[in-house]
Each structure stands twice: as C-alpha cells, then as structure tokens.
Amino acid sequence: xxxxxxxxxxxxxxxxxxxxxxxxxxxxxxxxxxxxxxxxxxxxxxxxxxxxxxxxxxxxxxxxxxxxxxxxxxxxxxxxxxxxxxxxxxxxxxxxxxxxxxxxxxxxxxxxxxxxxxxxxxxxxxxxxxxxxxxxxxxxxxxxxxxxxxxxxxxxxxxxxxxxxxxxxxxxxxxxxxxxxxxxxxxxxx
Ligand SMILES: CC(C)(COP(=O)(O)OP(=O)(O)OC[C@H]1O[C@@H](n2cnc3c(N)ncnc32)[C@H](O)[C@@H]1OP(=O)(O)O)[C@@H](O)C(=O)NCCC(=O)NCCS
Numbered sequence: 001x002x003x004x005x006x007x008x009x010x011x012x013x014x015x016x017x018x019x020x021x022x023x024x025x026x027x028x029x030x031x032x033x034x035x036x037x038x039x040x041x042x043x044x045x046x047x048x049x050x051x052x053x054x055x056x057x058x059x060x061x062x063x064x065x066x067x068x069x070x071x072x073x074x075x076x077x078x079x080x081x082x083x084x085x086x087x088x089x090x091x092x093x094x095x096x097x098x099x100x101x102x103x104x105x106x107x108x109x110x111x112x113x114x115x116x117x118x119x120x121x122x123x124x125x126x127x128x129x130x131x132x133x134x135x136x137x138x139x140x141x142x143x144x145x146x147x148x149x150x151x152x153x154x155x156x157x158x159x160x161x162x163x164x165x166x167x168x169x170x171x172x173x174x175x176x177x178x179x180x181x182x183x184x185x186x187x188x189x190x
C-alpha cells in the first residue's frame with residue numbers, strides 16, 4: 001500500500017492497515033481498536049463523549065467545532081463503539097503551516113488503556129505528513145491526565161517568551177488559532 005501520508009504508521013508494531021480506496025477511508029487496526037476518520041453516524045457517540053468529558057462551557061465549543069474546518073479522528077473498539085476522538089486543525093502563521101490537536105477525549109469507560117496516546121500519536125503523524133512544521137495543543141494547567149498524555153508523546157510546554165520568539169506580533173493571532181483559554185498552557189511538538 002502506498003504511503004500517502006494519511007493515518008498510516010501510528011500504532012506501533014501490532015497493527016495492520018485496511019487497504020481501502022480513499023485516503024480518508026484508511027483505518028489503522030490494532031488487536032483491539034480501529035483508528036479512522038469520523039463518519040456522519042459517529043456524531044451522536046462523540047457528543048456523548050463530549051458531554052461526559054468537558055464542562056458545559058467547553059462542551060459548547062467542542063461540539064460546534066466538530067463541523068468546522070479540520071478533521072476528526074475516532075477510535076472504535078472491538079464492539080464497534082466509538083471510545084474516543086481527537087479534532088485536528090492546521091493553520092498558517094508567517095506563511096508557515098502548523099497543526100493543532102484542538103480537542104481530545106476518551107469515554108470514561110475506556111480511559112487508561114492508551115487510547116488517547118494512540119490518538120495523539122496518529123494525529124501528530126497525520127498533521128506532520130500534511131506539512132505542519134510543528135504541532136500544538138492547549139491544556140488546562142491542572143489537567144494532569146491530559147498533560148501526561150501529551151508529555152508521553154513528546155510535547156513540551158511553551159511559555160510566552162518562546163511563543164513570542166516564534167511568532168512575534170502574530171502571537172495573539174496564534175493564541176486564538178489554537179483556542180488557548182485563560183488557565184491553559186500551550187504545548188508544542190516539533
Ligand atoms: C485526558 C484523556 C484524554 C486521557 O485519555 P486516556 O485514553 O485515558 O489516556 P492514556 O490511556 O493514553 O494515558 C496516557 C498516559 O497518561 C497517563 N494518564 C492518563 N490519565 C491519567 C490521570 N487521570 N492521571 C495521571 N496520569 C494519567 C497514563 O497513566 C498514561 O501514562 P502511562 O502509559 O505511563 O501509564 C482522558 O482522561 C479524557 O478524556 N479526559 C477528559 C477530556 C480532557 O480533559 N481532554 C483533554 C483536554 S482537550
């Protein structure tokens with residue numbers, strides 16, 4: 001199967017790839033999970049995960065962003081249940097393309113099984129294959145679970161000085177591109 005840069009090499013050694021026609025239909029399969037792009041029928045299950053994972057305020061934005069530009073990856077378990085999702089976007093600053101993992105959540109029933117790690121890893125590979133020079137995420141300072149997931153995948157915290165060095169006056173536009181909210185830290189993977 002040609003390596004055309006879509007969701008292909010993310011889940012370690014115990015995976016194989018379903019050879020389907022279109023890039024967006026590619027799915028990575030582990031012994032337990034299928035990782036694929038969201039389909040319209042997945043929306044209800046993703047909404048349930050959002051409801052169980054975020055505060056009402058954040059829920060509103062997470063839900064509405066599902067249909068916005070970008071892509072949603074989902075993990076489907078052996079029973080065909082959507083266990084988690086991640087929303088990916090790209091944006092440009094100073095003519096350079098960057099990626100962002102905007103939202104990630106796993107259904108409480110399926111947490112601590114490596115699902116978020118797989119989603120982050122797959123999202124990273126996908127965004128970098130699309131040409132992103134670096135990939136960002138924003139996480140609440142006290143969201144230790146999410147910080148642990150991103151750290152494990154090689155993300156590092158970036159302070160305002162580091163961001164300023166990278167983006168100069170565009171820093172404020174960048175902060176809105178990655179939806180950085182008060183109380184959150186920016187993470188970078190280069
Ligand atoms: C954050 C979240 C996505 C993690 O999902 P997950 O599938 O349970 O994460 P993983 O199983 O891949 O865990 C990866 C690493 O993070 C660590 N981790 C996960 N949850 C943790 C927790 N509550 N406390 C401490 N460490 C945690 C794991 O121990 C694991 O490290 P290890 O492999 O060394 O043991 C999930 O808890 C969630 O959906 N939270 C609510 C939504 C949210 O906060 N999203 C992020 C902000 S957009």
